[in-house]
Amino acid sequence: MSRKRPGRVRLGRILILLMIPLLLAGAVYGLLRRKPEKPPVVVTETAEEESGYITYAITLDEVHGIPVNHVYIPYDSSRRPGEIREIRFLTIHETDNRSSGADALAHSNWLIGDTTDITSWHYTVDDHSIYHNLPDNEIAWNAGDNRSRDGGNMNGIGIEMCVNVSGDFDQTVRNTAWLCAELLQAYGLTPDDVYLHRDFMGKICPHRLITENKVTWFKELVQADYDELQAAAAAEAPTETEE
Numbered sequence: 643m644s645r646k647r648p649g650r651v652r653l654g655r656i657l658i659l660l661m662i663p664l665l666l667a668g669a670v671y672g673l674l675r676r677k678p679e680k681p682p683v684v685v686t687e688t689a690e691e692e693s694g695y696i697t698y699a700i701t702l703d704e705v706h707g708i709p710v711n712h713v714y715i716p717y718d719s720s721r722r723p724g725e726i727r728e729i730r731f732l733t734i735h736e737t738d739n740r741s742s743g744a745d746a747l748a749h750s751n752w753l754i755g756d757t758t759d760i761t762s763w764h765y766t767v768d769d770h771s772i773y774h775n776l777p778d779n780e781i782a783w784n785a786g787d788n789r790s791r792d793g794g795n796m797n798g799i800g801i802e803m804c805v806n807v808s809g810d811f812d813q814t815v816r817n818t819a820w821l822c823a824e825l826l827q828a829y830g831l832t833p834d835d836v837y838l839h840r841d842f843m844g845k846i847c848p849h850r851l852i853t854e855n856k857v858t859w860f861k862e863l864v865q866a867d868y869d870e871l872q873a874a875a876a877a878e879a880p881t882e883t884e885e
């Protein structure tokens with residue numbers, strides 16, 4: 643009969659007894675924490691280096707003199723899955739809300755405050771301001787195509803144009819074109835990467851743009867604004883050093 647190192651056995655028991663309250667405390671802490679402060683970061687597509695698409699987000703202070711207000715939807719909202727994805731194109735919508743007060747601020751307030759809905763998008767544009775409610779590199783629910791691999795929700799930056807009767811719709815379209823041009827340049831995209839919501843599903847959206855035959859005009863504006871930004875960037879680029 644042999645007694646094997648009783649000292650070490652006792653130490654092991656003490657360590658186990660010490661770990662139990664630590665594990666319990668951890669479990670209780672986990673239960674008490676209501677919502678994570680940051681979302682799980684899930685890259686849904688291939689790595690940026692492989693695809694050439696960008697997964698980081700920029701923030702614009704202003705676009706052609708129009709202020710951009712950044713008011714992000716809280717992480718605990720069902721509107722914000724918080725998943726990082728590649729930025730492949732822009733998706734243009736209209737709010738379909740003609741109420742006189744339905745400007746960009748009003749839609750921003752609705753996105754932030756109403757937790758009964760899951761709809762979400764990145765930017766709302768009216769005739770004098772832009773509201774930015776989600777970082778551009780996060781999924782938003784606006785294209786109606788769920789999680790289609792190459793679809794609008796998973797790859798597009800959702801932009802809503804206001805159609806409130808108190809606003810100047812044509813000016814809203816001009817402002818949206820400038821926003822598109824800035825985003826295309828920032829993310830290495832081109833005017834060919836601007837889509838309408840209609841391109842992803844049967845819905846006639848953006849409704850006024852389509853029914854008032856302004857799609858071609860809008861796309862020409864985007865191209866002209868983009869060309870202007872590209873020319874300005876080329877002029878600012880440092881000249882190559884010659885030796």
Ligand SMILES: [Zn+2]
Nearest residue numbers: 735736839847
């Ligand atoms: Zn739409």
